[in-house]
Structures are given as structure tokens and as C-alpha cells.
Amino acid sequence: MDDKEEKHSKEENAMSRRYFLEIVGGGAVLTAAVGSAVVIGQYLSPNVLREPALRFKAGLIENFSADSITLDKEQKVFIVRGKEGYFYAMSAVCTHLGCIANWKPEDGVVACPCHGSKFNKEGNVVDGPAPRSLPRFSVTLDEQGQLVVDKSVIVGEDVILKV
Numbered sequence: 753m754d755d756k757e758e759k760h761s762k763e764e765n766a767m768s769r770r771y772f773l774e775i776v777g778g779g780a781v782l783t784a785a786v787g788s789a790v791v792i793g794q795y796l797s798p799n800v801l802r803e804p805a806l807r808f809k810a811g812l813i814e815n816f817s818a819d820s821i822t823l824d825k826e827q828k829v830f831i832v833r834g835k836e837g838y839f840y841a842m843s844a845v846c847t848h849l850g851c852i853a854n855w856k857p858e859d860g861v862v863a864c865p866c867h868g869s870k871f872n873k874e875g876n877v878v879d880g881p882a883p884r885s886l887p888r889f890s891v892t893l894d895e896q897g898q899l900v901v902d903k904s905v906i907v908g909e910d911v912i913l914k915v
């Protein structure tokens with residue numbers, strides 16, 4: 753190899769090393785920029801819990817048979833339809849420590865799986881340790897025949913929706 757060829761070979765090696773370092777450096781800068789953008793995006797986005805709305809549509813009245821109790825699992829609410837066709841909505845959250853209670857038709861009670869509390873169909877405690885009855889919520893009917901439950905409005909036992 754003469755001097756000219758050797759010089760040319762050294763220049764090529766220097767170029768390919770420089771090109772390699774430029775690629776690696778550019779990749780590192782890009783990775784740092786994307787990582788920073790993600791962290792800044794997370795910092796700036798609102799940190800809120802997504803919870804179901806307190807007011808919700810529970811379904812068409814014809815979907816509930818007379819003398820039935822239906823649990824809306826997402827809303828944690830029982831939709832109760834009486835023998836005479838009236839409605840009321842009652843919380844499924846046990847008043848002891850907040851477990852979700854279930855309707856046990858074979859026993860005719862709403863039973864809590866955690867510590868054994870039982871409530872009657874009206875939501876009153878029939879067996880402890882629950883300290884209070886299950887609260888009832890406002891139920892109305894919209895123009896489409898949908899039941900609308902509002903968990904922000906607690907009503908008394910005497911408030912029912914007649915249809």
C-alpha cells in the first residue's frame with residue numbers, strides 16, 4: 753500500500769467512525785427528548801379518578817319484572833320493583849365496612865359476604881354487624897321510559913316511583 757492509498761484508507765475509517773458516532777449521539781438525544789416529553793406530558797395531564805356518574809340511567813322499566821331485585825354492579829345499586837309495579841333504588845354498599853351485598857332470593861335477604869350482615873328487601877338491617885339500613889336513592893322516569901337513579905339524592909323509605 754502506498755502513502756496515497758494508506759491516507760485514503762485512514763480518511764475512510766475516520767469518516768465511518770464519525771458517521772457511527774453521529775448516529776449513536778443522535779439516537780441518544782432523540783431518546784432523551786422523547787423521555788422528557790412523556791414525563792412532562794404526564795406531569796401536565798390532570799391526575800383525576802374516573803368514577804361512575806352519580807346520576808345514571810338504570811334501564812327501561814319493562815326490563816324489570818314485578819317483585820324483583822336487580823343489582824347494577826357498576827353503580828353498586830339495587831333496582832327494586834315491587835309486586836305492584838312500583839320502583840325504588842337502594843345502595844348495595846354494606847353500611848358496615850363497604851362490601852357489596854348480594855340479593856339471596858332463596859333466603860329473601862340482601863346478604864353481605866364479608867361479615868354476614870343481612871338486610872331485608874326494604875334495606876333494613878335484620879342481622880348485624882351493619883349499623884344502619886341501606887340508603888335509598890332518588891328514582892325518576894325520563895321521556896323514553898328509562899329509570900334514572902340519582903345517588904346524590906338520598907330519599908326516605910316512603911318515597912317510591914309509581915308507574
Ligand code: FES
Nearest residue numbers: 846848849864867
Ligand atoms: S362489610 Fe358487610 S358485614 Fe362487614
